[in-house]
Amino acid sequence: MGLYTTEAVVVGYRDLGEADRILTLFSPEKGKIHAVARGVRRPRSPLMAGTQLFSYSKFLLVEGKNLDSVSQCELKESFFKIREDLDRMAYGAYFAELLRLSTRECDKSEEVFRFFLKTLFLLEVWEDLPLMARAFELKLMALLGFAPQVFCCVNCGEKRMENAWFGSLSGGILCEKCKDRDEKAIKISKETLAVMRHILKKRYEELAKLQVNSQIKGELKKVNLDFVLHQLERKPRTLRFLEDISLL
Ligand SMILES: [Zn+2]
CATH class of the missing domain: 1.20.1440.120 (Recombination protein O, C-terminal domain)
Known part of the structure; x- marks a missing residue:
C-alpha cells in the first residue's frame, strides 16, 4: 500500500453509502484521480473543508487496488466567492x-x-x-x-x-x-x-x-x-x- 502526496483541485464527487464520498481530483502529476473520502459527510470530519467542489488542497492519498483513498487533506484555497x-x-x-x-x-x-x-x-x-x-x-x-x-x-x-x-x-x-x-x-x-x-x-x-x-x-x-x-x-x-x- 503506497502513500503519496499531491496538490489537486476537486472537480467532481458523488456520495457513497451513508457518509463517504468518491472524489474526482485533478492533479498536476497524474491528471484525474478518483479517490474515496471516508466519513467526509459526517459533521466535523477533518476532510470536509478540503474536499468540497472546487477546493484546491494538498492531499495525502493511499493507493488502493481499485480506488485510492484520502488519508489527509489541507485546504489551500476554497474559492468561496464561487x-x-x-x-x-x-x-x-x-x-x-x-x-x-x-x-x-x-x-x-x-x-x-x-x-x-x-x-x-x-x-x-x-x-x-x-x-x-x-x-x-x-x-x-x-x-x-x-x-x-x-x-x-x-x-x-x-x-x-x-x-x-x-x-x-x-x-x-x-x-x-x-x-x-x-x-x-x-x-x-x-x-x-x-x-x-x-x-x-x-x-x-x-x-x-x-x-x-x-x-x-x-x-x-x-x-x-x-x-x-x-x-x-x-x-x-x-x-x-x-x-x-x-x-x-
Ligand atoms: Zn477553402
Missing part, C-alpha cells in the same frame, strides 16, 4: 464537467491543472460569465490539441475570406468555395470570427475585460457548443442545467 454565488457555481460546475469529460490521465496534466486553477481564480471576478464560458471552451480545446482552425480555410488554406462558414466536422472555418464539403457548416460573421481568433491568441486573464454585443455572443455560443459537443460526443449534464435556468 461557492456563494449560484451563477458562478453553475458555470464552475460546467467547466469542471468539461474538464472531466475531455481529459484522461495525460502527459499535459501539469499544464491543464494550471489552466483550470487559473479558471477558478478568474471565475471569482469575471463579469460576463457566458463570454467566459466561450473563452474556457476554446482555450481548453486548444490546450488539449483540438483547437479549431480559425485562421484560414481548413480545406484549401485560403486566408482572405469575404464570408466564412464554421464546420465542426471539418474542425474549423471553410471559405465560400469549400463550404459545401461540410453540409452542417454554420455561417459565421467576420466579427464573431475575429472574437474567436482574439480568444485563442490572447492570454486568458487579458480576456476578462472583453466585451462583445449580444449578436456576436449568440453566434459564438452556437458555433462553440456545436464544436464542443461534436468533440465530446455527448451533452454535459451541467450544460442542460445552465440552459434550464437560462443563464447561458
Whole structure:
C-alpha cells in the first residue's frame, strides 16, 4: 500500500453509502484521480473543508487496488466567492464537467491543472460569465490539441475570406468555395470570427475585460457548443442545467 502526496483541485464527487464520498481530483502529476473520502459527510470530519467542489488542497492519498483513498487533506484555497454565488457555481460546475469529460490521465496534466486553477481564480471576478464560458471552451480545446482552425480555410488554406462558414466536422472555418464539403457548416460573421481568433491568441486573464454585443455572443455560443459537443460526443449534464435556468 503506497502513500503519496499531491496538490489537486476537486472537480467532481458523488456520495457513497451513508457518509463517504468518491472524489474526482485533478492533479498536476497524474491528471484525474478518483479517490474515496471516508466519513467526509459526517459533521466535523477533518476532510470536509478540503474536499468540497472546487477546493484546491494538498492531499495525502493511499493507493488502493481499485480506488485510492484520502488519508489527509489541507485546504489551500476554497474559492468561496464561487461557492456563494449560484451563477458562478453553475458555470464552475460546467467547466469542471468539461474538464472531466475531455481529459484522461495525460502527459499535459501539469499544464491543464494550471489552466483550470487559473479558471477558478478568474471565475471569482469575471463579469460576463457566458463570454467566459466561450473563452474556457476554446482555450481548453486548444490546450488539449483540438483547437479549431480559425485562421484560414481548413480545406484549401485560403486566408482572405469575404464570408466564412464554421464546420465542426471539418474542425474549423471553410471559405465560400469549400463550404459545401461540410453540409452542417454554420455561417459565421467576420466579427464573431475575429472574437474567436482574439480568444485563442490572447492570454486568458487579458480576456476578462472583453466585451462583445449580444449578436456576436449568440453566434459564438452556437458555433462553440456545436464544436464542443461534436468533440465530446455527448451533452454535459451541467450544460442542460445552465440552459434550464437560462443563464447561458
Ligand atoms: Zn477553402
